[in-house]
Amino acid sequence: MSSADKNLSVFTTEGLPDISNKKFAIVVAEWNSEVTDKLFEGAYQTLITYGALPANIVRGNVPGSFELTLASQWYAQRADIDAVIALGVVIQGETKHNDYINHAVAQGITNVSLKCDKPVIFGVLTPNNMEQALDRAGGVHGNKGDEAAITAIKMIGLKNLILND
Template sequence: MASARKNLSTYDDSTLPDAGPMTFGVIVADWNEDITHALYEGCYETLVKHGAKETNIHTVQVPGTFELPAAARILAGREKLDAIICLGCVIKGETKHDEYINNAVSQGLVNLSIATGKPCIFGVLTPNTHQQALDRAGGKHGNKGVEAAVTGIRMADLYRNSKVGKKSIGFGN
């Protein structure tokens, strides 16, 4: 496992764009809230640390990880956002339930990113045990919420500075 050798919260501050002009949606699953709320704290603090205004961070809580794509779609339609960061945790159980949830969420976020042209960040932990989740939500492997925020800032910058999707097509050119 790659994270067994790496702290997820380690990144080069000097390469990160200023998040000051950016607007973010952050969606947090309440299931496994001891984990997801720690992810949120890491994410939120990182966004603010890099200049995001608190008024430009729109937070929504949902019951579980499965609901992240639907909430991301709702938020994308309600707010003018540069990136949407989705935070959740699905711990492996005795059945394949986790695989169905993780596949549905990842595919849903990919589809939403493509459909809206806005980055949807997959900040979902998929550990085998609760301890592995704790290790990645502020424990010995850092905080995946920090990584999700850094990814959100970088992708929002790409979105804001890209010519793709901003050119008018069809009538009225």
């Protein structure tokens, strides 16, 4: 099912772990802040709703989506951070810059997650236009920030299940 047909804020919450003692970093691109601030609010509120303490959520801003990878690595290297959520938006536009940036950020986030052995969540929108971005940042398709936060929570739970069995 494509995201055009899906509400990103609808997900299964059965079996979520206790995250009251977990610390999250949310890295937010400043470019297209009218979208990324909404993604942050979605992620933040979802973490709070499912048990994270406000004091255990830190926000780091970066200029654009390309910089999400390095900042995510800096946070992921911290022993006190359990998961990192990277939020940004790259709108297609008239050039192919989005292809290069989206690929680099997706690959970079994957590499950071593997290198640091903790969840680093790709919460980057890749829409064709601003309307699609807003639709996925609290609009008619929900909020990708919600989805990214619940993914971080679920990955923490899975890691605990696998490594503590």
